[in-house]
Amino acid sequence: MTDTAAPLTDTDPAGDDLSANPLLSGATPIPFHEIAAEHVVPAFRAALERAQAELDALIAGEGARTYENTIAALDEVGDRLTAVTRPVSHLMSVRNEPDLRAAYETVLPEVSSFFARLPLNPEVWAAVKEYAQTDEARALTGVRRRHVDKTVRAFVRAGADLPVEQKKRVEELRVELSRLSTEFANHVLDSTNAWDLVLTDEADLEGLPDSARAQARAAAQARGVEGWRFTLQVPSYQPFMQYSARRDLRERMYRAYMNRASSGEHDNRPRVGRILELRRELAGILGFKDYADYTLEDSMAGSGDRAVRFEEDLAARTRPVWEREMAALEVFARDELGITPFEAWDVSYTTERLRLARYDLDAEVLRPYFPLDRVLEGLWELTRQVFGVQVRPRELREVWHPDVGFFDVLDEDGAQLGSFYVDWFPRESKRGGAWMGGLHTGGPRPDGWDAHLATVVCNVSPPDGDRPALLTHREVETVFHEFGHLLHHVLSRVEVPALAGTNVPSDWVELPSQIMENWTWERPALDLFARHWQTGEPIPEALFAKMVAARKFMGAWHQMRQLSFGTVDLDLHVRFDPSRDADPIVRAQQVMAQFSPYPRFADDHFITSFAHIFSGGYAAGYYSYLWSAVLEADAFSRFQREGLFSREVGRDFVDHVLSQGDAEDPAVLFRRFMGRDPDPEALLRRDLDLSLLEN
Ligand SMILES: [Zn+2]
Numbered sequence: 001m002t003d004t005a006a007p008l009t010d011t012d013p014a015g016d017d018l019s020a021n022p023l024l025s026g027a028t029p030i031p032f033h034e035i036a037a038e039h040v041v042p043a044f045r046a047a048l049e050r051a052q053a054e055l056d057a058l059i060a061g062e063g064a065r066t067y068e069n070t071i072a073a074l075d076e077v078g079d080r081l082t083a084v085t086r087p088v089s090h091l092m093s094v095r096n097e098p099d100l101r102a103a104y105e106t107v108l109p110e111v112s113s114f115f116a117r118l119p120l121n122p123e124v125w126a127a128v129k130e131y132a133q134t135d136e137a138r139a140l141t142g143v144r145r146r147h148v149d150k151t152v153r154a155f156v157r158a159g160a161d162l163p164v165e166q167k168k169r170v171e172e173l174r175v176e177l178s179r180l181s182t183e184f185a186n187h188v189l190d191s192t193n194a195w196d197l198v199l200t201d202e203a204d205l206e207g208l209p210d211s212a213r214a215q216a217r218a219a220a221q222a223r224g225v226e227g228w229r230f231t232l233q234v235p236s237y238q239p240f241m242q243y244s245a246r247r248d249l250r251e252r253m254y255r256a257y258m259n260r261a262s263s264g265e266h267d268n269r270p271r272v273g274r275i276l277e278l279r280r281e282l283a284g285i286l287g288f289k290d291y292a293d294y295t296l297e298d299s300m301a302g303s304g305d306r307a308v309r310f311e312e313d314l315a316a317r318t319r320p321v322w323e324r325e326m327a328a329l330e331v332f333a334r335d336e337l338g339i340t341p342f343e344a345w346d347v348s349y350t351t352e353r354l355r356l357a358r359y360d361l362d363a364e365v366l367r368p369y370f371p372l373d374r375v376l377e378g379l380w381e382l383t384r385q386v387f388g389v390q391v392r393p394r395e396l397r398e399v400w401h402p403d404v405g406f407f408d409v410l411d412e413d414g415a416q417l418g419s420f421y422v423d424w425f426p427r428e429s430k431r432g433g434a435w436m437g438g439l440h441t442g443g444p445r446p447d448g449w450d451a452h453l454a455t456v457v458c459n460v461s462p463p464d465g466d467r468p469a470l471l472t473h474r475e476v477e478t479v480f481h482e483f484g485h486l487l488h489h490v491l492s493r494v495e496v497p498a499l500a501g502t503n504v505p506s507d508w509v510e511l512p513s514q515i516m517e518n519w520t521w522e523r524p525a526l527d528l529f530a531r532h533w534q535t536g537e538p539i540p541e542a543l544f545a546k547m548v549a550a551r552k553f554m555g556a557w558h559q560m561r562q563l564s565f566g567t568v569d570l571d572l573h574v575r576f577d578p579s580r581d582a583d584p585i586v587r588a589q590q591v592m593a594q595f596s597p598y599p600r601f602a603d604d605h606f607i608t609s610f611a612h613i614f615s616g617g618y619a620a621g622y623y624s625y626l627w628s629a630v631l632e633a634d635a636f637s638r639f640q641r642e643g644l645f646s647r648e649v650g651r652d653f654v655d656h657v658l659s660q661g662d663a664e665d666p667a668v669l670f671r672r673f674m675g676r677d678p679d680p681e682a683l684l685r686r687d688l689d690l691s692l693l694e695n
Contacts, residue, residue: 018046023084030087030439030453032400040088040103047084048110051077059123065131067140071148074124075498078115079441085111086439093431094423094457095400119158120171128155143663147496150298157297159286166285173282180275184261184268185615191266192232192609195256197249200227207245207349212236232257241348247339254345258604262585268608269585275614277578292573292620299505300627300666304574307623311570314626315563315595317684321556324692326597329354329554344601351554359550363472365543370476371533372424372460372469378529379483382519386639386650387487387658388412394419401427409452409490418442418452418490424469425462434458434478436485436513441497452490452501456482468533473547477517484516485509493659500661506621508666510628511635512658518636521551522644552689559626559687564595566623569613573620626683633683635673 018024022034023043054077061069092104118124131137132152140148155161159170198220199205205213205228215236216228223229230236230253237257244250261268279291288294292304301307333339333350336357342350355361380391389409396406405422426432435457442450460475471479485502488509494500502509519525523544530539539547568591576587585607592602612618635653642649656673670678684690 018042021046023087029396029398029406031398032087032091033398035087035091035400037097037099037103040100041107043084044088044107044111047081048114051081051114054080055118055121055124059127061127065127065134066136067131067144067148070127070131071144071151074128074151075496078118079497081111081114083440090437090439090455091400093435093437094427094429094455096429096431119155119160120167122160125155125160128152143494143496143499146663147499150499153298157286157294162285170282170285173278173285177275177278177282180271180278181615184271184275185611187261187266187268187271188609188611188615191261194266195232195260197230197253197256198225198227199230199249204246204249205244207243209239209243212239212243215239232260238348241345242352244349247346250345250349251343255604258344258606260605260609262605262608268614269605272584272607272614273578276572276576276584279573279619280578290574292570295573295620299621299624300507301623304570304620307620307627308567308570308574310627311563311567311623314630314680315560315567317680318556318559318563318688321688321690321692322560325554325556325689328692329557330597332357342597344596344604347557351557355550355553359546359553361546361550363474366473366539366547367461367470368532368534369530369539370471370473371531372471372479374529374531374533375471375476375479376529378525379480381528382525382645383483383487385645386647387491387654388647388651389417389487389491390414403427415449416451417449418454420453420486420490421455423455423457424460426459430457430459432459434482436482436489436502438489438501441489441492441500441503443492443497443500444495452492454486454489456486458482470533473520476520480516480520481513484513487516487658488512488661491654491658492661494661494663496663499663502661504662505666507624507627508631508662510625511631514628515632515636518632518639519644521548524644552687555687555689560595562622562626564592565610565612566626567591567595568607568610569618569620569622572613629687630680630683631670631678633686634678634680635670637682638674 021039021043022031023039024046025031054073058070058073058077063069088100088104091100128151132148137148159167162170199216205216208216213228216230219231219236220227220229230240232253237253240253241250244253260266276291283289283291283294286294288297290304292307296303296307301310329347329350330342332354333342333346337350337353339346339350383389383391389411392408392410394406394408396404399406399421401423403423403425405424406419407422408419409417411417423430437455437457438452439455440451440453442452444450458475458478460471460479461469463469489501492501497503526544527538531537568588571591572584572588576584578584581587585605588607589602589604592606593599596602612622613620618624635657639646639649652673656669660669667677
């Protein structure tokens with residue numbers, strides 16, 4: 001067990017009273033209720049000091065190099081440090097108070113720099129290499145073999161083996177890339193905030209629902225202006241594009257949105273080219289053909305070219321359905337809405353109107369059938385039947401907010417596997433969105449089972465007076481999704497924490513989460529939990545039929561959109577060569593045009609605000625959203641065939657996927673579960689309306 005080692009206070013010099021510092025207590029459960037801003041700086045510095053001392057001891061290394069005193073010891077340096085820092089970074093997401101943030105920001109750079117320097121430390125690298133050449137290392141098999149190989153590769157990828165001059169250049173490139181991507185993100189943010197549309201005549205709001213009007217009214221009041229204020233933030237922009245009946249205003253919003261950060265003081269155009277150029281240089285120095293090959297070396301796709309082929313294949317299969325959807329949309333716009341010629345700013349609006357005409361399905365009508373407590377009971381029941389896992393609530397005082405719940409996860413025989421916190425509802429000081437976060441990665445250890453610990457955080461609709469929390473179907477999917485990540489974490493049986501749980505390639509990590517969403521679309525699974533909160537009635541058959549019918553609506557359009565982003569991303573990181581090719585902005589427009597019904601739809605500068613790939617960690621990795629979707633749809637088809645609640649299929653999924661982390665090549669894990677390689681057919685069948693191809 002790495003996190004619960006002796007408290008740091010034993011070795012620490014006098015000064016701050018570290019013995020009373022809850023971050024250093026090593027106590028379980030983590031005393032979240034006691035952690036305050038004043039604990040952060042002294043705890044982080046004490047942990048850093050200890051980490052440095054441990055690193056020095058590792059380098060000095062008495063006796064022969066072994067897995068334990070070199071590889072495992074190196075992992076433990078990092079694990080013990082993050083055991084102190086992670087509870088605080090978690091609090092930054094769920095209890096982001098000014099004094100806590102100030103303290104965190106004071107010491108965060110010191111922690112980041114410790115981890116950044118690690119793979120460039122020549123003495124640590126020498127120790128790792130020395131071990132890798134021992135007979136013991138050569139004889140390793142299984143997960144330890146994989147881990148040593150990956151550790152060696154991590155040093156090489158960081159540039160540890162390069163001559164001094166090139167090493168210096170690599171560092172320069174990383175520093176500049178990091179600066180450029182921060183600037184890129186800031187410019188997107190600033191240009192998003194620099195624009196608004198203030199309407200003072202209520203007639204201009206035609207088509208907008210009450211919620212969008214109220215939000216815009218509040219936004220205007222907050223600014224001290226008259227009327228209704230719309231912005232380029234997604235919660236304001238999206239409903240406007242979906243509902244506003246005013247074409248002229250939609251056009252203004254659309255053009256402003258698509259041209260963010262592409263002119264004036266927030267212009268990202270020069271940054272796009274520069275980032276691509278530096279990434280290419282970095283990949284070249286490190287011995288890769290292009291930046292995609294460098295980034296994807298350890299992914300399931302393995303190389304940029306393979307990811308490109310994946311996108312091309314899926315696009316070719318999606319295109320015929322997409323063409324029919326677009327044609328139907330254009331006809332509906334012309335005949336029913338009088339819109340002609342069809343333009344990019346008409347797509348969302350027309351889609352919404354066509355959805356209404358065809359399905360008359362309002363997401364709100366399903367809410368009464370999804371009270372959160374019942375949804376959870378159903379989810380636990382499903383998990384018990386399929387995966388043989390029991391979830392049991394436990395009273396816990398040591399939490400960061402009274403809303404927070406705590407659960408234990410037990411196997412079929414009642415043995416404890418791990419625990420998790422849940423935090424469901426929005427709060428002022430809480431980050432938006434939903435996520436699962438590991439607090440401790442356990443698993444089998446020489447002295448027995450080390451329990452996993454994690455958090456599941458969402459922002460679903462809260463209770464209202466006497467009414468319980470009632471979820472939309474999308475929110476139910478989100479809860480299932482995050483619980484899938486949780487299962488991946490707590491069911492891990494991998495002995496090496498660095499390769500355990502969700503520490504897997506990014507094109508594999510969404511398989512366990514996304515697959516869970518499928519059950520929320522199956523009647524027998526819904527019947528476990530979807531009951532009207534007042535009458536106890538299940539979802540009426542007619543309503544369920546509508547829900548299922550609407551599921552594939554514009555499915556190809558959504559898929560092509562994802563494919564367009566993934567293709568642009570890969571094109572810029574694989575094929576585009578800044579030293580040879582024209583402007584990357586023009587290049588991106590050319591690629592996007594292939595995914596548009598008319599080339600003019602791609603005339604804008606969306607690439608200058610494509611933060612995913614220029615500042616968000618998805619560079620050459622956007623394809624992984626759909627890659628994961630192919631895997632989960634395909635894997636779920638086995639449950640559909642052999643039984644939605646099949647314990648046998650569930651056991652296979654636990655044995656080959658959920659418990660395995662990155663212990664083996666994910667392609668091998670997938671093959672063990674399915675008996676073959678992934679097939680995109682299941683995704684196409686599930687998400688696209690293939691009947692459109694019949695006439
Ligand atoms: Zn996810």
